[in-house]
Amino acid sequence: MNYPxxxxxxxxxxxxxxTNVAKAKSNLTSIKNKLIDFEKEISDVSVxxxxxxxxxxxxxxxxxVKEDYDxxxxxxxxLHQLQQEVSNSIRSKxxxxxxxxxxxxxxxxxxxxxx
Numbered sequence: 234m235n236y237p238x239x240x241x242x243x244x245x246x247x248x249x250x251x252t253n254v255a256k257a258k259s260n261l262t263s264i265k266n267k268l269i270d271f272e273k274e275i276s277d278v279s280v281x282x283x284x285x286x287x288x289x290x291x292x293x294x295x296x297x298v299k300e301d302y303d304x305x306x307x308x309x310x311x312l313h314q315l316q317q318e319v320s321n322s323i324r325s326k327x328x329x330x331x332x333x334x335x336x337x338x339x340x341x342x343x344x345x346x347x348x
Contacts, residue, residue, distance in 0.1 A: 247320040254313045258306065265302050268295055 272295050 247316065250316055251313070254309055254316070257309055261302055261306050261309070265299065268299055268302070271295065 272292070
């Protein structure tokens with residue numbers, strides 16, 4: 234008798250989550266690159282006519298966004314590691330449960346055999 238793979242929905246969810254984390258990493262990398270480009274461009278632009286405080290505020294904001302990006306990227310990496318650990322643990326425990334159920338099934342079948 235074949236039993237449905239009880240791990241399949243879980244594995245699909247974990248895979249989907251990992252795909253989303255990879256997409257988020259890609260998006261964050263793109264944002265970081267755009268911020269770096271913007272920072273280079275703003276430093277090359279003539280700031281004549283702009284109040285010095287405005288330029289300082291813009292550069293400070295760009296730096297803050299970069300710091301936030303780095304923090305978010307670190308958090309995503311840590312989350313990814315935790316997801317892998319949880320996924321491995323769940324798979325291992327599910328496999329153990331399936332093995333135990335199969336052993337119990339076999340014992341029941343052996344006990345019900347006519348002598």
